[in-house]
Amino acid sequence: MRTLLFLLVLFPSLATAAVNSTRIDIVNAPSQLWEERIYSEIDRTNRLLCRAFTQLPDSVRVFRSDRGPQYDLSLGMIFIGHDYLPVHLYHEYGHKVLDHYLYRHSSVLSYYQMRDRIGGPRSLQDSLLGLEQQIREDQGFLIQLRQRRLVKMAGNLSRWINDHTELIFEASAVMHLEERLAKVFEQLGSDSPAARYRLLAPYHELFADTLAVIMTGRWQSVMMAAAGGINRQSILTEPIPFEPSQLGFNSYFSNVVVPDVLHYRSFQRHLSVEEYRFSRLEGDSNYAQFAPVRSYIRGLAEQQFENSKAMLLLILAEAIQQQLELRLSEPKLLQMDLKAMNRGLIDSLQQRMANLDVAIQGNCRSQTGIAQIW
Ligand SMILES: [Zn+2]
Numbered sequence: 001m002r003t004l005l006f007l008l009v010l011f012p013s014l015a016t017a018a019v020n021s022t023r024i025d026i027v028n029a030p031s032q033l034w035e036e037r038i039y040s041e042i043d044r045t046n047r048l049l050c051r052a053f054t055q056l057p058d059s060v061r062v063f064r065s066d067r068g069p070q071y072d073l074s075l076g077m078i079f080i081g082h083d084y085l086p087v088h089l090y091h092e093y094g095h096k097v098l099d100h101y102l103y104r105h106s107s108v109l110s111y112y113q114m115r116d117r118i119g120g121p122r123s124l125q126d127s128l129l130g131l132e133q134q135i136r137e138d139q140g141f142l143i144q145l146r147q148r149r150l151v152k153m154a155g156n157l158s159r160w161i162n163d164h165t166e167l168i169f170e171a172s173a174v175m176h177l178e179e180r181l182a183k184v185f186e187q188l189g190s191d192s193p194a195a196r197y198r199l200l201a202p203y204h205e206l207f208a209d210t211l212a213v214i215m216t217g218r219w220q221s222v223m224m225a226a227a228g229g230i231n232r233q234s235i236l237t238e239p240i241p242f243e244p245s246q247l248g249f250n251s252y253f254s255n256v257v258v259p260d261v262l263h264y265r266s267f268q269r270h271l272s273v274e275e276y277r278f279s280r281l282e283g284d285s286n287y288a289q290f291a292p293v294r295s296y297i298r299g300l301a302e303q304q305f306e307n308s309k310a311m312l313l314l315i316l317a318e319a320i321q322q323q324l325e326l327r328l329s330e331p332k333l334l335q336m337d338l339k340a341m342n343r344g345l346i347d348s349l350q351q352r353m354a355n356l357d358v359a360i361q362g363n364c365r366s367q368t369g370i371a372q373i374w
Helices: 030-050 086-105 107-119 124-147 150-170 175-188 190-218 221-227 231-237 280-284 290-302 309-327 339-364
Strands: 004-012 014-019 020-029 061-062 070-071 075-079
Touching: 004 075, 014 150, 014 190, 020 030, 020 221, 020 309, 030 086, 030 190, 030 309, 061 290, 070 086, 075 086, 086 107, 086 190, 086 221, 086 309, 107 124, 107 150, 107 190, 107 309, 175 190, 175 339, 190 221, 190 290, 309 339
Parallel strands: 020 061, 061 075
Antiparallel strands: 004 014, 014 020, 070 075
16 A cells, blocks of 8 residues: 655755655755655555565665666665656666665675675685684774773774674675685676676666566657657656557657667567577667567566566566576676577576466465466
8 A cells, every 4th residue: 555654854855755665765856746756656666566576675765866867786776867757767766676676585696795895806705704803803902992981982893893793694694605606706807896787787777677668558668768759748647557559659759760779678579589680789788688588578568467567577587586696606607698698588587487377376276266476
């Protein structure tokens, strides 16, 4: 159920609300109306997703900025402009949803994150041993600070010890992956976060675009917004329900010339991964690498998942997790051509659907005969 609750207004440029258990911090809002639009659109998205996702982002920070729309993976923060369109926010929030999902569900990605935070070029085990030793020494020092009544220094050191003790606890949970993943981490090199970002980015853009087109009910909404030719008023006032008969922006935007790269974000029908010929442009853009997968997703959304878009988004997140874990666990899969990437993701989606079929049949037999999973 929709809950839109203002919890706290610290000062005029920072507002906080809780929407469907996601705390939203808005920084630098130009008006209260703008803030309320942000809350409302994230609320709408959460109300769709919570039909299938068991966990949504605990919190999200939205920063009004002219550098938006953008999602910063390292900060976990959305930047969005004063005159943004809903499709922009749905896309950027899609990044946040996938980011949260992956780090909650993927121990492989957690391992890499831990290496970035405390390991670096040293193994996780060596780093942990070093950190434990440092904490033991600092605990002794802390006692001395307290005896000398150096309260502020003792407080700072105590916080450092607590934070790093928690870090050791988190890192220990992924230590078992060291043997399997250390080689791939080394292969990614000292530029590991950037290399990992390059691997993640095309999958992230695919998920964010899929969420955005589902939320707007228009397969071409992302492409047209990116082209800058969208009719703002039509987007704000069009009916929301997702109905295939109402898809398509062509009637509104017949004069817009869409640059070639945007074309690949349009979720075209009937593209076969086996027959599809990729162009150089597609490999060069994080937004353009999954044209056959987009087509496959559209087919699913218009047929098997017509009434269960949240479930479609969930199996897409699961499939992306599976593909990323495969690629981050096997050095020879770090580099992959576009056909293999598309084939792999479609295979993962099909596996997830096969599992869903089993779950649905199980539900039908054991309960009411209705596919309750939907
Ligand atoms: Zn994006």
